[in-house]
Amino acid sequence: xxxxxxxxxxxxxxxxxxxxxxxxxxxxxxxxxxxxxxxxxxxxxxxxxxxxxxxxxx
Numbered sequence: 001x002x003x004x005x006x007x008x009x010x011x012x013x014x015x016x017x018x019x020x021x022x023x024x025x026x027x028x029x030x031x032x033x034x035x036x037x038x039x040x041x042x043x044x045x046x047x048x049x050x051x052x053x054x055x056x057x058x
Contacts, residue, residue, distance in 0.1 A: 015046045
C-alpha cells in the first residue's frame, strides 16, 4: 500500500489495486476497464511491464 507520509516520485513500475485512483490511472493508460486491469494483476502480479505484456497478448 502507498505510504502517504513518504513524498517523492511515484513508483510507475508497480500497480497498486488497493488504491482506486491508481486503478483508474492504469486502466486508462492501458485502455481497459478496471475489472480487466485487476484480472491482469491477479494473473501476472503488480508489475506494470508484466501487466502490459499480458494485456497485449490477450
